[in-house]
Amino acid sequence: MKKKTLLAGIALLGAMALSATGCASSTDAGGDGGDSGGGELITVGFAQTGSESGWRSANTESMKAAFSEENGFKLTFNAADNDPAAQIAAVRDFINQGVDAIVIAPIVTDGWDDVLQEAKDADIPVVLEDRTVSASDDLYASWVGLDFRNEGVMAGEWAAENFADPTKLVVLEGTTGSAPANDRAEGFDEAIADTSIEKIDSQTGDFTRDGGKKVMEGFLQKYGVDGIDLVYAHNDDMALGAIEAIEAAGATPGEDIKIISIDAVKDGMLALIDNKINFIVECNPLLGELAAGIVKDVLDGKTVDKTYFVTDESFTPEQAAEVIDSRLY
Numbered sequence: 479m480k481k482k483t484l485l486a487g488i489a490l491l492g493a494m495a496l497s498a499t500g501c502a503s504s505t506d507a508g509g510d511g512g513d514s515g516g517g518e519l520i521t522v523g524f525a526q527t528g529s530e531s532g533w534r535s536a537n538t539e540s541m542k543a544a545f546s547e548e549n550g551f552k553l554t555f556n557a558a559d560n561d562p563a564a565q566i567a568a569v570r571d572f573i574n575q576g577v578d579a580i581v582i583a584p585i586v587t588d589g590w591d592d593v594l595q596e597a598k599d600a601d602i603p604v605v606l607e608d609r610t611v612s613a614s615d616d617l618y619a620s621w622v623g624l625d626f627r628n629e630g631v632m633a634g635e636w637a638a639e640n641f642a643d644p645t646k647l648v649v650l651e652g653t654t655g656s657a658p659a660n661d662r663a664e665g666f667d668e669a670i671a672d673t674s675i676e677k678i679d680s681q682t683g684d685f686t687r688d689g690g691k692k693v694m695e696g697f698l699q700k701y702g703v704d705g706i707d708l709v710y711a712h713n714d715d716m717a718l719g720a721i722e723a724i725e726a727a728g729a730t731p732g733e734d735i736k737i738i739s740i741d742a743v744k745d746g747m748l749a750l751i752d753n754k755i756n757f758i759v760e761c762n763p764l765l766g767e768l769a770a771g772i773v774k775d776v777l778d779g780k781t782v783d784k785t786y787f788v789t790d791e792s793f794t795p796e797q798a799a800e801v802i803d804s805r806l807y
């Protein structure tokens with residue numbers, strides 16, 4: 479595959495969009511790019527997963543801001559409420575409407591081959607943002623997002639360093655079949671493989687606060703507060719739900735039961751500063767400018783990379799307190 483572009487830090491994200499797309503002219507506002515004709519807006523259909531989390535809200539906002547009329551786009555937004563069939567149907571609608579380009583944040587990795595082929599047959603380029611698909615990369619133009627597997631490794635390495643004694647771990651998984659749930663599990667498991675951390679249970683909380691709370695309630699009923707030492711939540715929202723469940727069980731989250739999560743959205747960072755979460759690995763949702771730059775480049779016939787990775791940081795409570803005022807989401 480073509481070279482990966484690594485972008486460091488959220489503050490740089492906007493400025494770095496140009497280098498990520500490898501083309502200086504592509505982010506001009508009021509563009510007339512693509513096959514939409516001089517001066518006309520580029521029509522883009524965006525198939526979002528839904529509105530399951532704080533991360534998702536920040537991602538939707540970033541996408542809407544970047545695909546604005548001011549920037550030369552006419553965006554049709556669809557949120558599929560976490561239903562893979564509804565998301566595929568939305569993409570088919572975009573194809574039937576004859577939009578200039580389609581952007582997808584795929585809910586799950588599988589099931590994309592047919593509809594991506596249909597878009598290709600209709601000569602409508604597809605750019606993926608956030609999650610990945612298992613379909614052949616010939617079927618889409620480019621992808622921009624985060625290295626979910628590495629996020630899992632970073633979370634697991636912190637656990638491995640901080641839990642030397644035998645440790646009972648429960649996992650709150652993201653949406654079953656989604657790239658971040660698969661990859662965050664795999665990376666974490668690999669990092670704790672030779673430690674005394676024992677995964678006693680793992681269930682999906684669907685990336686929602688409510689889901690995380692319900693699954694954690696079940697774990698607490700089954701194992702008791704004393705039977706669980708550590709929670710690994712695939713996102714902050716589920717960790718926040720777990721905090722509610724732990725407090726309702728009369729225990730202290732972050733102390734009696736330690737918590738690691740991923741995203742570093744505002745509410746997660748505040749819980750981290752509050753010592754209710756012990757460690758967070760970042761997952762940057764501000765992908766709009768990069769995605770918009772890639773779409774313009776593709777429509778302008780420029781060569782783009784197949785993958786654009788944005789880098790993530792990680793935070794302890796002390797580190798979170800230092801950066802909280804400058805966070806953009």
Ligand code: GYE
Binds near residue numbers: 532715740
């Ligand atoms: O971590 C979670 C969201 O796909 C990276 O989806 C995204 C994940 C994110 O619901 O909060």
